[in-house]
Amino acid sequence: xxxxxxxxxxxxxxxxxxxxxxxxxxxxxxxxxxxxxxxxxxxxxxxxxxxxxxxxxxxxxxxxxxxxxxxxxxxxxxxxxxxxxxxxxxxxxxxxxxxxxxxxxxxxxxxxxxxxxxxxxxxxxxxxxxxxxxxxxxxxxxxxxxxxxxxxxxxx
Amino acid sequence: xxxxxxxxxxxxxxxxxxxxxxxxxxxxxxxxxxxxxxxxxxxxxxxxxxxxxxxxxxxxxxxxxxxxxxxxxxxxxxxxxxxxxxxxxxxxxxxxxxxxxxxxxxxxxxxxxxxxxxxxxxxxxxxxxxxxxxxxxxxxxxxxxxxxxxxxxxxxxxxxxxxxxxxxxxxxxxxxxxxxxxxxxxxxxxxxxxxxxxxxxxxxxxxxxxxxxxxxxxxxxxxxxxxxxxxxxxxxxxxxxxxxxxxxxxxxxxxxxxxxxxxxxxxxxxxxxxxxxxxxxxxxxxxxxxxxxxxxxxxxxxxxx
Ligand SMILES: [Zn+2]
Numbered sequence: 001x002x003x004x005x006x007x008x009x010x011x012x013x014x015x016x017x018x019x020x021x022x023x024x025x026x027x028x029x030x031x032x033x034x035x036x037x038x039x040x041x042x043x044x045x046x047x048x049x050x051x052x053x054x055x056x057x058x059x060x061x062x063x064x065x066x067x068x069x070x071x072x073x074x075x076x077x078x079x080x081x082x083x084x085x086x087x088x089x090x091x092x093x094x095x096x097x098x099x100x101x102x103x104x105x106x107x108x109x110x111x112x113x114x115x116x117x118x119x120x121x122x123x124x125x126x127x128x129x130x131x132x133x134x135x136x137x138x139x140x141x142x143x144x145x146x147x148x149x150x151x152x153x154x155x156x
Numbered sequence: 157x158x159x160x161x162x163x164x165x166x167x168x169x170x171x172x173x174x175x176x177x178x179x180x181x182x183x184x185x186x187x188x189x190x191x192x193x194x195x196x197x198x199x200x201x202x203x204x205x206x207x208x209x210x211x212x213x214x215x216x217x218x219x220x221x222x223x224x225x226x227x228x229x230x231x232x233x234x235x236x237x238x239x240x241x242x243x244x245x246x247x248x249x250x251x252x253x254x255x256x257x258x259x260x261x262x263x264x265x266x267x268x269x270x271x272x273x274x275x276x277x278x279x280x281x282x283x284x285x286x287x288x289x290x291x292x293x294x295x296x297x298x299x300x301x302x303x304x305x306x307x308x309x310x311x312x313x314x315x316x317x318x319x320x321x322x323x324x325x326x327x328x329x330x331x332x333x334x335x336x337x338x339x340x341x342x343x344x345x346x347x348x349x350x351x352x353x354x355x356x357x358x359x360x361x362x363x364x365x366x367x368x369x370x371x372x373x374x375x376x377x378x379x380x381x382x383x384x385x386x387x388x389x390x391x392x393x394x395x396x397x398x399x400x401x402x403x404x405x406x407x408x409x410x411x412x413x414x415x416x417x418x419x420x421x422x423x424x425x426x427x428x429x430x431x432x433x434x435x436x437x438x439x440x441x442x443x444x445x446x447x448x449x450x451x452x453x454x455x456x457x458x459x460x461x
Binding site (some may be wrong): 116 | 167243244261262263264265266268269283284285286303350362
């Protein structure tokens with residue numbers, strides 16, 4: 001089964017595979033990770049057939065491994081994604097992304113009156129509901145929910 | 157007894173139930189003897205990034221009666237703030253001039269941020285629609301003073317329960333005291349579900365009404381707030397409901413003898429003037445209690461109580 005997939009999106013010798021991305025957010029994942037400006041091979045597959053999810057997206061990035069902060073960003077966008085690190089064509093780690101307890105300096109507060117939208121202050125959120133992605137602003141105490149998540153500009 | 161020295165008060169949840177009671181006990185001492193020069197070596201900064209004469213005078217009176225010197229501004233016009241100085245820089249500078257900062261700012265979360273920047277404690281005197289914890293504390297003080305206890309009371313919240321910041325904070329605080337809540341508002345201005353969930357999570361009961369008359373006989377405290385015309389997209393709707401949350405003296409027949417009426421002030425027409433001379437009116441004393449509560453907070457945070 002895996003061999004057939006590799007034919008669709010070729011294998012990479014070293015780097016990261018992000019699998020099981022919901023089709024609607026594949027290009028946002030690419031943008032949020034800065035891969036639209038990445039100067040090495042990036043292989044993108046979308047609307048591939050997945051046994052588990054029907055249709056899915058996959059992104060393979062040659063010679064790149066992601067930080068914990070970047071993995072948090074993937075978790076907020078694509079909670080179903082799996083991140084696989086590859087070295088010499090071997091899988092060295094494979095894990096489902098985890099929605100973190102706290103999200104710092106990554107997304108904007110939905111409240112237009114929030115101080116973080118008026119001064120140059122890194123945002124801080126506590127994740128109060130990981131399943132439905134509900135975050136509470138550390139400053140204005142308002143909730144930012146799944147559909148209102150916008151990433152701060154310098155992360156784009 | 158916890159040590160409140162050096163603490164910030166930004167949100168109603170920053171202090172525990174016992175810490176509130178501790179502050180109320182200290183406030184009682186200041187009510188008996190409000191003029192004590194215990195802060196004569198201290199400087200209190202009051203930074204009002206939007207005008208609020210009532211709150212500012214209450215804080216400044218509280219500080220002055222304890223002998224503190226007060227510096228600051230009553231609105232940002234003409235200050236470096238208006239010239240575009242960041243909140244970070246203003247707070248850093250004021251920290252070096254003062255022992256305690258009292259701040260009001262229309263931006264929500266600004267006080268939390270200021271407390272992270274400041275090298276001295278910060279008391280939130282209102283950050284937009286978010287929090288105004290000293291108003292909540294003076295409400296608690298007034299309830300305890302008039303009822304002799306905070307426990308097991310029937311509290312009626314009346315008016316704009318949707319946007320009323322004081323209602324949300326007081327509800328959260330009273331969830332610590334086995335309160336039964338009676339919520340009176342037009343359909344459009346009901347208490348938000350997030351606050352109702354806090355009541356349920358505390359294992360307490362609430363009842364909802366659209367007519368104030370229905371709670372007069374049950375309530376120990378009637379907490380009145382203003383219903384603003386601007387909250388209604390349809391002016392006819394406002395006309396239809398505006399009288400359902402107005403309290404008049406003739407409605408008070410049959411109320412409990414211990415019942416008292418509170419209001420965060422200023423009132424417009426939601427309590428008619430004939431109520432003022434009844435024994436149930438407490439809103440003017442309530443405002444006066446704000447001075448004692450603010451004295452207690454400043455004294456505790458500055459480590460002299
Ligand atoms: Zn916020």
